[in-house]
Amino acid sequence: MPLIKDRREVDDIWAYVPDEADLSPGGCITVSLARFRSETELLLARNTEIGVRLEPADDPHELEEFLDRLTLIEIDFPKYTDGRGYSQAQLLRRRMGYEGELRAVGHVLRDQILYMNRSGFDAFETERAELPSVLDALEEFSAVYQPAADERVPVFRRRHGKD
Amino acid sequence: MYRYDEFDTRIVKERVEQFRGQVARRLSGELKEDEFKPLRLQNGVYLQLHAYMLRIAIPYGQLNPRQMRALAEIARKYDRGYGHFTTRQNIQFNWVALKDIPDVLADLADVEMHAIQTSGNCIRNVTSDHYAGATKDEVMDPRPWCEIIRQWSTFHPEFAFLPRKFKIAVTAAEHDRAAIKVHDIGLNMRRKDGEVGFEVHVGGGQGRTPHIAAKVSDFVPESELLDYLEAIMRVYNRFGRRDNKYKARIKILVSETGEEEFRKLVEDEFAAQRTAEKIALPQEEIDRIHAYFEPPKLAAKPANSESFEKAKTADAGFARWTRANLHPHKVDGYTTVTVSLKPMGVAAGDATDDQMDVMADLAESYGHDDIRVSHAQNVVLPHVALDDVYELYRKLDAAGLATPNEGLISDMIVCPGLDYCNLANARSIPVGMAIQEAFSDPDDQADIGKFHINISGCINACGHHHVGHVGILGVDRKGEEYYQITLGGRADEKAAIGQMAGPGLKADDVPVALKRLVDRYRELRSSKDETFIETFEREGMEPFKDAIYAGA
Numbered sequence: 001m002p003l004i005k006d007r008r009e010v011d012d013i014w015a016y017v018p019d020e021a022d023l024s025p026g027g028c029i030t031v032s033l034a035r036f037r038s039e040t041e042l043l044l045a046r047n048t049e050i051g052v053r054l055e056p057a058d059d060p061h062e063l064e065e066f067l068d069r070l071t072l073i074e075i076d077f078p079k080y081t082d083g084r085g086y087s088q089a090q091l092l093r094r095r096m097g098y099e100g101e102l103r104a105v106g107h108v109l110r111d112q113i114l115y116m117n118r119s120g121f122d123a124f125e126t127e128r129a130e131l132p133s134v135l136d137a138l139e140e141f142s143a144v145y146q147p148a149a150d151e152r153v154p155v156f157r158r159r160h161g162k163d
Numbered sequence: 164m165y166r167y168d169e170f171d172t173r174i175v176k177e178r179v180e181q182f183r184g185q186v187a188r189r190l191s192g193e194l195k196e197d198e199f200k201p202l203r204l205q206n207g208v209y210l211q212l213h214a215y216m217l218r219i220a221i222p223y224g225q226l227n228p229r230q231m232r233a234l235a236e237i238a239r240k241y242d243r244g245y246g247h248f249t250t251r252q253n254i255q256f257n258w259v260a261l262k263d264i265p266d267v268l269a270d271l272a273d274v275e276m277h278a279i280q281t282s283g284n285c286i287r288n289v290t291s292d293h294y295a296g297a298t299k300d301e302v303m304d305p306r307p308w309c310e311i312i313r314q315w316s317t318f319h320p321e322f323a324f325l326p327r328k329f330k331i332a333v334t335a336a337e338h339d340r341a342a343i344k345v346h347d348i349g350l351n352m353r354r355k356d357g358e359v360g361f362e363v364h365v366g367g368g369q370g371r372t373p374h375i376a377a378k379v380s381d382f383v384p385e386s387e388l389l390d391y392l393e394a395i396m397r398v399y400n401r402f403g404r405r406d407n408k409y410k411a412r413i414k415i416l417v418s419e420t421g422e423e424e425f426r427k428l429v430e431d432e433f434a435a436q437r438t439a440e441k442i443a444l445p446q447e448e449i450d451r452i453h454a455y456f457e458p459p460k461l462a463a464k465p466a467n468s469e470s471f472e473k474a475k476t477a478d479a480g481f482a483r484w485t486r487a488n489l490h491p492h493k494v495d496g497y498t499t500v501t502v503s504l505k506p507m508g509v510a511a512g513d514a515t516d517d518q519m520d521v522m523a524d525l526a527e528s529y530g531h532d533d534i535r536v537s538h539a540q541n542v543v544l545p546h547v548a549l550d551d552v553y554e555l556y557r558k559l560d561a562a563g564l565a566t567p568n569e570g571l572i573s574d575m576i577v578c579p580g581l582d583y584c585n586l587a588n589a590r591s592i593p594v595g596m597a598i599q600e601a602f603s604d605p606d607d608q609a610d611i612g613k614f615h616i617n618i619s620g621c622i623n624a625c626g627h628h629h630v631g632h633v634g635i636l637g638v639d640r641k642g643e644e645y646y647q648i649t650l651g652g653r654a655d656e657k658a659a660i661g662q663m664a665g666p667g668l669k670a671d672d673v674p675v676a677l678k679r680l681v682d683r684y685r686e687l688r689s690s691k692d693e694t695f696i697e698t699f700e701r702e703g704m705e706p707f708k709d710a711i712y713a714g715a
Contacts, residue, residue: 083324118320145314155170156448
């Protein structure tokens with residue numbers, strides 16, 4: 001599936017391994033939080049990079065102590081109307097200081113990407129949105145009213161010459 | 164009132180262009196209806212029974228004459244010559260074509276208005292006391308903080324796909340006219356040791372499962388308000404139910420979690436915020452916004468106006484209207500005027516394009532350019548000199564806008580019902596009109612006194628039936644409309660959910676049953692000063708239930 005990261009289309013070198021499947025010996029993989037929890041030692045001992053995929057009900061705090069060992073966190077949007085992933089992203093970025101890749105997967109649509117980006121996502125796996133339209137979506141507003149994980153300076157500071 | 168600066172203007176215009184693009188993609192088929200739906204909803208566009216409906220925000224109920232004229236123009240140009248003021252300080256147009264909506268929004272942007280987040284599962288238009296800044300009984304003016312909340316909640320990236328819609332109301336007065344205890348968040352402004360802060364109520368609401376809000380905090384200082392709101396919103400966004408639309412409001416989370424536990428979740432989330440996460444609104448910004456709400460410069464006048472008193476003696480109709488439709492102003496020699504949108508035979512809250520123009524003109528001539536809309540679906544001119552009231556009254560009267568019924572039995576809240584709404588089970592408007600007919604005598608209405616009848620055409624309770632002194636709920640039973648009566652509800656500081664009186668009545672039986680109910684109240688009241696709700700609270704359900712069903 002097409003992957004847009006840091007405003008460019010990139011190749012996806014990651015594979016999600018479903019819970020019932022065996023872990024492949026090599027390559028970059030992501031697993032569910034449940035699997036990560038039960039096979040933490042094994043997964044962190046691998047020579048490859050490791051990522052975790054969060055579902056909407058998952059508590060991102062469970063990853064807190066491992067954040068510097070994770071290269072990728074995927075947040076799944078099974079339905080784009082389920083907004084829990086936005087809070088997971090804000091918590092990971094702003095509360096816990098996660099600096100690796102934060103990727104939106106699942107039902108990811110052009111018109112949600114701006115809010116996702118503001119909430120801390122830097123990568124979007126999407127079938128439905130071409131790169132040019134995603135870039136447009138990210139530029140639709142020249143000012144924002146509130147601070148978020150993207151660190152754009154809100155208008156309440158810009159109005160007073162603060163940044 | 165607040166005026167847009169270059170940032171606000173740009174953001175609203177960019178929003179119009181964004182939506183224009185979305186509508187074009189929808190019309191070309193690139194966007195599917197289910198993908199388009201939340202986008203149009205967050206721009207106030209509903210698909211109703213007959214057409215698209217556009218809901219425009221009137222933030223905390225304040226308009227200037229220019230904005231009112233723009234609404235009149237929209238009614239003329241894009242609709243059928245009228246608009247419908249709602250219970251949440253919005254205005255709805257019922258006959259707008261989807262292809263025209265981007266142009267309507269562009270016209271609105273020109274007068275600093277928008278339809279942003281007037282629908283959808285996001286933070287909706289912030290509502291407040293329609294007498295704010297004018298009423299004697301307020302501790303301070305709540306509007307600056309309403310505006311701060313409006314800006315903070317606009318396009319908040321984390322809270323655009325909540326489990327369900329989310330409504331915030333703010334009051335700063337002794338008497339709660341903003342119904343804060345039946346909102347998702349209700350804020351009551353306080354002063355403590357010289358500091359301004361907010362009493363925070365969470366989880367009130369109506370609909371299928373009405374709840375009075377739980378008090379979550381006695382005092383959140385103003386410097387922490389937005390951070391505290393973020394904590395509540397995040398708890399709701401993460402833990403609110405998403406498995407069942409009817410259990411998705413925050414009131415269900417609060418009641419299922421328990422007040423204590425819910426408070427702890429919020430307090431823990433709030434305590435966990437790092438310094439870098441704090442919103443930290445600069446004091447200059449708080450001051451900047453407050454400066455827009457300086458009271459109008461009202462010339463000093465004596466407390467009593469000779470011309471006003473004289474006109475009352477000479478004109479009995481005027482005298483009656485002044486008894487119902489004026490509210491004490493904080494400045495001597497001035498008053499607050501309610502322009503009733505509840506004349507006989509008109510759907511509650513409807514105003515024609517010409518009437519909107521008249522109200523705009525009168526606000527300019529007599530009202531210091533200030534117009535409010537109330538949650539009871541009326542319009543208010545908050546600052547009028549007593550000397551001018553009679554002239555104002557005559558001009559209102561000429562436009563059909565001087566019905567003397569503010570707060571009286573014919574001043575009902577009525578949802579659009581089956582005549583317009585695709586959720587409704589029963590008609591509301593004709594039932595409301597039949598009740599008005601039954602109590603058409605203005606002297607009789609004045610004698611009955613304060614009396615709130617609220618009518619909803621379905622369980623979603625847009626007509627606020629749960630909090631009417633008398634609530635009327637339309638239900639469908641095997642293809643026939645029935646109306647269930649509840650008694651004892653109220654939306655003010657003593658908020659209560661009405662109790663069901665008994666089995667539903669047929670539409671034709673409702674007015675006569677209410678006649679008997681009102682007669683019983685007149686027999687039972689301890690004096691003319693005791694309102695129906697007070698008599699009900701003293702006497703209980705039994706005598707009124709007997710009266711309602713006496714004919715059965």
